[in-house]
Amino acid sequence: MTRLGEMLMEDGRKEGRKEGVENSRRKIVLNMLSKKQFSYEEIADLVDISVEEVKQIEKKQLTKN
Numbered sequence: 001m002t003r004l005g006e007m008l009m010e011d012g013r014k015e016g017r018k019e020g021v022e023n024s025r026r027k028i029v030l031n032m033l034s035k036k037q038f039s040y041e042e043i044a045d046l047v048d049i050s051v052e053e054v055k056q057i058e059k060k061q062l063t064k065n
Helices: 004-037 040-047 051-064
Strands: none
Touching: 004 040, 004 051, 040 051
16 A cells, blocks of 8 residues: 555544544433533533533534434
8 A cells, every 4th residue: 555545544544533532422421411410511521522512512412303
């Protein structure tokens, strides 16, 4: 495989890992929100994202349903 091909493959792997982490975080946030025992701040702290991101995830889920 050429150097360019190897670089493209590695970029694809990195992007896939990033998407996997984001999906996992989204699922964890939605699960915590459904429990109604955690504040936005607690969820953000535990999942290591901003409060605004927690609210965006919740909003997307509400508009999806």
